Amino acid sequence: MKKFFKSGDPYVWLTASSLTICLLMVCGLITLIMIKGLGIFWPHTIVHFHLKDGTTVLGEVSKKEPIPYEKDGYRTKLKIGNRDIYGLDFRWIDDDKIVSLEYPADAVAIERREWGNMYGFLQGIIGKNGRIEAIQQDGAKGFINENKKLFKKIRQLEKKEIGGINYQMEKKRIIVKQLQSLPPSDIVQKKMNGVKMKIDALEKMYHEKETLLSNLYQKAREKEFIIRLAGGEEKILPVFQVVRMYTPNSMHVFAKTGFYLTKFWEFIADEPREANTEGGIFPAIFGTVMMVFIMSIAVVPLGVLTAVYLKEYAGDNFISRIVRISVNNLAGVPSIVFGVFGLGFFIYLIGGTIDNVFFKSSLPSPTFGTGGILWASLTLALLTVPVVVVSTEEGLSSVPGSIREGSYALGATKFETLWRVVLPQAAPGILTGTILAMARAAGEVAPLMITGVVKLAPSLPIDHHFPFLHLERKFMHLGFHIYDVGFQSPNVEAAIPMVYTTTLALLFSVLVLNITAIIVRNKLRKKYRMSSV
Amino acid sequence: MKKKPNPVVNITDLKLYYGNNLALNGINLDISEKMITAFIGPSGCGKSTLIRCLNRMNDLIEGVRIEGSIKIAGKDIYDPSVNVTELRKRVGMVFQKPNPFPKTIYENVVYGPRVLGVKKKNALDDICEKALIKAALWNEVKDRLHFSALELSGGQQQRVCIARAIAMEPEIVLLDEPCSALDPIATAKIEDMLVELKKDYTVVIVTHNMQQAARVSDYTGFFMMGELVEYDDTTELFTKPKKQRTEDYITGRFG
Numbered sequence: 159m160k161k162f163f164k165s166g167d168p169y170v171w172l173t174a175s176s177l178t179i180c181l182l183m184v185c186g187l188i189t190l191i192m193i194k195g196l197g198i199f200w201p202h203t204i205v206h207f208h209l210k211d212g213t214t215v216l217g218e219v220s221k222k223e224p225i226p227y228e229k230d231g232y233r234t235k236l237k238i239g240n241r242d243i244y245g246l247d248f249r250w251i252d253d254d255k256i257v258s259l260e261y262p263a264d265a266v267a268i269e270r271r272e273w274g275n276m277y278g279f280l281q282g283i284i285g286k287n288g289r290i291e292a293i294q295q296d297g298a299k300g301f302i303n304e305n306k307k308l309f310k311k312i313r314q315l316e317k318k319e320i321g322g323i324n325y326q327m328e329k330k331r332i333i334v335k336q337l338q339s340l341p342p343s344d345i346v347q348k349k350m351n352g353v354k355m356k357i358d359a360l361e362k363m364y365h366e367k368e369t370l371l372s373n374l375y376q377k378a379r380e381k382e383f384i385i386r387l388a389g390g391e392e393k394i395l396p397v398f399q400v401v402r403m404y405t406p407n408s409m410h411v412f413a414k415t416g417f418y419l420t421k422f423w424e425f426i427a428d429e430p431r432e433a434n435t436e437g438g439i440f441p442a443i444f445g446t447v448m449m450v451f452i453m454s455i456a457v458v459p460l461g462v463l464t465a466v467y468l469k470e471y472a473g474d475n476f477i478s479r480i481v482r483i484s485v486n487n488l489a490g491v492p493s494i495v496f497g498v499f500g501l502g503f504f505i506y507l508i509g510g511t512i513d514n515v516f517f518k519s520s521l522p523s524p525t526f527g528t529g530g531i532l533w534a535s536l537t538l539a540l541l542t543v544p545v546v547v548v549s550t551e552e553g554l555s556s557v558p559g560s561i562r563e564g565s566y567a568l569g570a571t572k573f574e575t576l577w578r579v580v581l582p583q584a585a586p587g588i589l590t591g592t593i594l595a596m597a598r599a600a601g602e603v604a605p606l607m608i609t610g611v612v613k614l615a616p617s618l619p620i621d622h623h624f625p626f627l628h629l630e631r632k633f634m635h636l637g638f639h640i641y642d643v644g645f646q647s648p649n650v651e652a653a654i655p656m657v658y659t660t661t662l663a664l665l666f667s668v669l670v671l672n673i674t675a676i677i678v679r680n681k682l683r684k685k686y687r688m689s690s691v
Numbered sequence: 692m693k694k695k696p697n698p699v700v701n702i703t704d705l706k707l708y709y710g711n712n713l714a715l716n717g718i719n720l721d722i723s724e725k726m727i728t729a730f731i732g733p734s735g736c737g738k739s740t741l742i743r744c745l746n747r748m749n750d751l752i753e754g755v756r757i758e759g760s761i762k763i764a765g766k767d768i769y770d771p772s773v774n775v776t777e778l779r780k781r782v783g784m785v786f787q788k789p790n791p792f793p794k795t796i797y798e799n800v801v802y803g804p805r806v807l808g809v810k811k812k813n814a815l816d817d818i819c820e821k822a823l824i825k826a827a828l829w830n831e832v833k834d835r836l837h838f839s840a841l842e843l844s845g846g847q848q849q850r851v852c853i854a855r856a857i858a859m860e861p862e863i864v865l866l867d868e869p870c871s872a873l874d875p876i877a878t879a880k881i882e883d884m885l886v887e888l889k890k891d892y893t894v895v896i897v898t899h900n901m902q903q904a905a906r907v908s909d910y911t912g913f914f915m916m917g918e919l920v921e922y923d924d925t926t927e928l929f930t931k932p933k934k935q936r937t938e939d940y941i942t943g944r945f946g
Binding site (some may be wrong): 558560561563564565566567568569570571574578579582583685 | 746748751776777778779780783784786788790791792793802803805806807839852855856859
């Protein structure tokens with residue numbers, strides 16, 4: 159036994175087993191998220207239960223478990239949808255209350271723009287003149303697609319055109335306000351008249367568009383489906399409300415796969431619906447990536463310059479040592495503290511000042527004096543600056559003294575040496591720091607909640623209105639999206655799968671950002687690899 | 692001490708302290724123009740310290756204090772009015788370990804001229820070619836000037852470093868044990884090249900290898916314990932040393 163301990167083998171086992179535990183935990187986490195997250199787009203079969211009390215229930219089975227606190231018996235969690243009718247999306251059904259069950263081939267699942275899914279049977283369609291016609295699945299699809307085009311047109315009209323007019327009007331109103339604050343004179347009056355004429359023109363345009371819009375809405379509401387629910391009652395559903403309609407029980411595997419991919423794409427590329435519990439997460443992905451980019455642009459120069467001074471110029475004395483320790487400790491400060499600082503310093507002080515100086519005419523509504531993507535990014539830049547400083551310092555120390563001497567011996571000054579030889583060679587270290595900073599920033603939520611993240615941003619920080627980049631706008635973020643969907647939405651139960659998928663999307667975004675940075679770093683490493691002699 | 696012909700460097704009463712340690716004790720030495728002067732001696736004797744005084748590389752080390760004077764072309768290089776980077780452009784240096792920059796061969800050689808502000812590509816190409824020819828490397832690397840210098844062999848890397856120093860058109864080239872990390876073949880190539888270099892430049896070489904000093908140099912200085920023991924014509928010093936300590940060293944009785 160003593161020999162065994164002396165041989166050193168137990169320590170190999172000890173270290174190896176702790177590595178195994180770590181790996182297992184990470185793999186388990188990722189597998190759980192993958193399974194829970196990737197499953198939700200698959201069309202589940204619809205079950206029709208006939209219960210002992212004579213009623214029937216229709217829905218997707220989402221879970222089966224033993225009845226808690228009872229010796230035996232199982233119960234099923236059924237997603238019954240139709241929240242507008244039943245009030246709840248889910249219902250527990252004990253197995254011993256079921257008389258029989260079937261999988262009706264013609265049962266339809268309908269994704270709606272409001273109130274979540276609807277499950278039932280397609281009965282017919284009410285046409286323009288109120289006549290009821292029978293309809294098949296394929297026919298229904300035609301109507302739905304037609305309506306989708308209409309919906310797109312309406313969105314285009316609402317968001318782009320009417321939104322654009324509103325944007326212009328707001329600007330003109332600010333000009334009017336500015337002019338009103340000037341002492342009255344002929345020139346001011348002239349300008350004022352000009353602006354007012356423009357506003358009138360815009361208003362006219364606005365009314366035109368509005369009539370167009372209400373006509374479109376009228377057209378959209380013309381057709382209505384009749385859906386028979388599980389209990390036999392009939393429900394009228396405007397075609398316009400339908401996002402998609404499908405019959406999972408009669409779909410074969412390829413159709414299901416196609417459906418899966420469409421849903422997946424919608425998830426990545428679309429905007430959220432229904433308090434974020436349905437639809438896509440595109441604005442959140444966009445916000446996260448853009449925030450990380452702005453943060454990197456801010457943090458890399460700041461961190462690198464700081465590290466260069468600390469390492470190359472400051473010398474090794476008491477003060478520089480204190481500064482170095484403080485910078486390292488800064489990395490351990492809770493992120494919410496940075497958030498509060500960002501709120502006080504960036505938003506209220508700097509943003510408030512900017513508003514007072516440049517955007518006085520639009521006060522009291524703030525422009526920069528409120529949370530926005532710029533302030534959130536800068537707060538995160540502050541949070542991650544120690545990481546960049548530390549790794550840049552390491553990168554600088556890894557450059558051998560002989561290389562510096564070689565440069566000095568050729569008559570280069572300290573700055574020239576730094577710029578031409580040392581910094582390029584320290585670049586991999588700098589990039590390592592950037593990678594760490596990016597990973598940290600992408601996952602941070604707490605400081606963002608008080609510096610500019612919202613649960614639903616009306617528009618992206620980049621759009622077609624001049625100056626195209628709107629750094630003062632609020633934005634959406636995957637981390638906050640997870641919190642919001644999972645814990646703040648009115649329909650938490652239905653949103654659980656969404657939490658997993660969004661988590662997956664966040665992990666994936668971080669992964670993509672990191673891999674990009676790692677590829678760049680390895681390229682640089684190859685280029686500046688140390689002399690082998 | 693016998694006067695040397697055409698002295699371009701005059702060192703008088705040079706004392707150098709590292710903190711409180713006296714590393715060079717009253718060195719008096721003249722270096723002749725367009726000759727090779729070798730410094731030999733056991734480790735820690737101060738020969739490298741002395742050569743690093745000639746382009747003020749010792750300035751980079753903290754706690755170094757210097758007394759006495761070093762004049763190059765009649766001007767004291769430790770005078771406060773002297774611009775150190777200007778001095779280093781006139782006095783080039785090659786180090787013990789090859790230290791090419793992690794750049795291409797071309798970029799290594801034109802580093803100095805670029806720092807000086809030469810921007811025209813033609814001029815830089817010209818400088819690069821001339822320097823590599825002088826460093827006897829042109830034929831080996833002319834087809835791969837834009838490859839990384841780090842992919843070359845040790846001897847080639849060292850010649851890149853020499854070309855890099857020559858590209859500045861210095862008056863004096865200092866070599867601090869340039870062959871100590873190289874094999875005999877690479878060493879021979881560099882020695883041949885040094886003899887060629889003598890035509891245009893004043894060369895000062897520090898070496899551990901007495902045969903090398905005997906082979907290439909015109910004058911040799913023998914150092915011990917921070918003192919210049921003997922400084923003479925190379926043949927003279929190696930055949931008829933005047934001091935007992937020199938004789939002991941070159942015959943291998945110690946060191």
